[in-house]
Amino acid sequence: MAKIGINIATGSLQQEEMIVGIDLGTTNSLVAIIHPESKKPVALKEHNSSSLVPSIIHFGEDGAVSVGETARNYLVNDPANTIFSAKRLMGKSYDDIRKNASFFTYKVIDDNSDSLVKVQVGDKFYSPIELSAFILKELKTRAEHILKTPVSKAVITVPAYFNDAQRQATRDAGKLAGLDVLRIINEPTAASLAYGLGIHKEDEKTIAVYDLGGGTFDISILRISNGIFEVMSTNGDTYLGGDDFDHAIVMKWIREHGIDATQVEQDKMLLQQLRLKAEEAKRHLGQKDVFIDHVGKYQLQITTSEFEKLIDPLVKKTLEASERALKDAGLTTADIDDVVMVGGSTRVNLVKKEVARFFGKPLHASLNPDEVVALGAAVQAEILAGNNKDFLLLDITPLSLGIETMGGLMDVLIPRNSKIPTRIARQYTTQKDGQSGIKISVYQGERDLVKDNRKLAAFNLTGIPSMPAGLPKVELTFLINADGILVVKAKELRSGVEQAIEVKPQYGLTDEEVESMLMESIVHAKEDIAIRSLVEAQTEASQMIDTTVAFINKNREYLEEAEIAATTNAIDQLNQSIATGTKDEIQARIEALNELSRPYAERVMDLAIAKAMKGKKI
Incomplete structure (x- = not known):
């Protein structure tokens, strides 16, 4: 007799296995699912609360960790122990973020090298992976509480420009939070799926996804053909967003009242109050022509036309980036079939007006712009669950493939569930001066140490000319062809020394063995x-x-x-x-x-x- 779970809270039938879609955002994060009855994507929220969880983590003195709204309250009172925008640090070295280091109010470790950044809180050191895992864990717990069912599988979205290291870091964060990450998909792809673009195999379209969030702006040009999304170009500004709209209003009020700007910097409380009031004004001006209020003794006022004049230069910057993205893709606005709007800041009337004028066509802006990426991730999750038969799901790799690095660690090159055929290249170097060879051992599995994974092959790249440690550049390429055969190539780029090996299809593992390897990786994460x-x-x-x-x-x-x-x-x-x-x-x-x-x-x-x-x- 089959057991059927019933959700006591809603009385609806529970699915045996729930795969959720997660938008892990710089400012906010959220979870979405396909509703079992309406078959439409919905963002999870409790009663009338918001679906958004601020991507903020606070570390208390007693070791207590809080995430989301509760952590947000500490931004002003305890900035050194309150982490925000951890996504900006994913897969980055200190050299990558050096010029924007002052943006972070917490301690980001500068070790004068190109190794990955760490964040110091008290006497503990956290990687961005561990920080993101706190947010994902909170989302998982929240989803389980609302759905009254365990959640262990997810599709997580990332920006289209994320590189291999940043995508792998996002997967690792999911694993650490107790999630089996079935697929990492690009945010613009998710947004397009939410609007039903590219779901049908016969769709042939070129889409512009305009994404203006709280702190970042991205524009992506996608081509959809045969259900496959190809990113043709991306552009944007990682330090331009709705927060800058708020800042422009704050600066106007400071000028009007002759408030000493340096004084405001010292009076963090006043600055925060003005910032919150500016955010309120921005939302209010979406519906009304004038905003009037006060903070302490200061009377504050702004009209729609004043607001639009203030932010016009910022909106123009986004359109200049859109122009560059089109140029990189070798296209003009006439080649764009659809324009999708993403991010809370696209609610601003001037933004909608200017984007529609720039592209010369109506916008897809009917869905909640804060939720659209998560909704699309839920659509992708539904496809992976096999519930959307219209969609072509290409062959995928059942387990991750990677190599052994120093200390017996597994470095994943092709994550599990990658589409076949696929090709990934990554660069490595030598550990010792004058090292003339590198042993390359190829493994399959989900554990962090190679000893817990399955060894597939090994070969030596020899004849590397004598150089100081760190100078040789060895490019390792993993290529899985349409027959599922893995070809591993190693090439020392300075000298051209090359070696390759073919690994036959990764069969020989039953479904049960694959499942058990996956379960072990989650249990021991x-x-x-x-x-x-x-x-x-x-x-x-x-x-x-x-x-x-x-x-x-x-x-x-x-x-x-x-x-x-x-x-x-x-x-x-x-x-x-x-x-x-x-x-x-x-x-x-x-x-x-x-x-x-x-x-x-x-x-x-x-x-x-x-x-x-x-x-x-x-």
């Missing part, structure tokens, strides 16, 4: 990622020690004995941490060694530059 973080910290520490020792040996004449002694002591402590310490202890010692060596490294660098420039005129 927390400990796997903890081990991965520890191994990565140990590797980073060893490399840091090698570099520092080499630097001291080379530049001993420019250093003081006290500096060498202090550094030797810090290296001893770091070595001790590598042997017995936790991830956070190792990171703290790395940071200490960094702080110690930075002043003299800069001094030596300045001397070298001065020496090189001697007698030269600029």
Whole structure:
């Protein structure tokens, strides 16, 4: 006899397996599903509350972690322990975000390298993956509470310009939150699906997706053919959004009342109050012609025409980016069949008016612009669940494919559920000076350590010319052809040395074995990622020690004995941490060694530059 679950809250029949769509946003995140009765995508919310969960995490003194609305309250009172916009850090090194580091009010670790960023909260260090996992965990819990059923499978959306590392980081965050991430899809693709564009195989269209959120603007040009979405070009500005509209209003009020702007910066409370009032004014002007209110002793007023004049330059910037995206795709506005509007800031009347004028056609703007990406992710989830028979679902890889990296870690190149055929390339380098070969071991599976996965093949790339560690560039390419045969190629780009191996189809695994490998990866996600973080910290520490020792040996004449002694002591402590310490202890010692060596490294660098420039005129 088949068991049928009934949702006590709604009385509706529960599906055996619920796959949810998740929009993991910079400012807000949310979950959507296909309603079992209406078959229409809906965003999950409790009663009349909002479907949006602010992408904010607060770490309390007692170790308590809060996410969403509760965490938002700490932005003003406890900024150092309140993390926002973690998505901007996904798959990024400090070098990538250096010029915008002041944007973050919390501590982003600068280790002067191209390794991935970490965030320091008190004496703990978090990767953007761990931070995003807190948000996804909150969304999972919320969805389970509303649906009264376990949620373990999801489709998660990412910006179209996310690279391989950022997509893998998003998958890892899902896994850490206890979710089996069936597919990572592009936000503009999701938005198009929400409007039913590209669902039918015969659809042949070129679409512009205009996405103006709270803090970011993206424009994507997509071509749909045979149910396949191809991103032709993307453009935008990662620091332009509705927050800038609010800021423009705040600055107008500050000028009108002769408020000292530097004073406002110090009075965080007044600035926050003005910001909230400006956001209220922006929403109000969507319906009315004038907004009047006050903050403390300040009387505040703005009309629609004043507001539109303030934001006109910002809207023009978005259209200039749209122009660039069209140019990159080799198209004009006449080639665009549909324009899809995404993001809360597209509610602003001037934005809608100007975008419609620019593209010269009516807009798809009937769905809630905050929810449209999550709704599209739910449509994709429904397709993966096999409930939408109109849609072509191409063959996919059953398990992730990757290689072994330092410390026995699995580095995934082709994530599970990738469409076949597919090709992915990534660059690696050597760990030791003069290293002439690299052993490449190919694995299949979902665990973080290769020992827990299935080995498929191994080969050696030899004949790499002698170079210092980190200088050779080895490009590794994984190609799965239409027959499911994996071809792995390794090429040292500076010398052209090349090697390849063919791995026959990854059969030989029953569905039960695949399922059990997946289940194990979810069950052990927390400990796997903890081990991965520890191994990565140990590797980073060893490399840091090698570099520092080499630097001291080379530049001993420019250093003081006290500096060498202090550094030797810090290296001893770091070595001790590598042997017995936790991830956070190792990171703290790395940071200490960094702080110690930075002043003299800069001094030596300045001397070298001065020496090189001697007698030269600029």
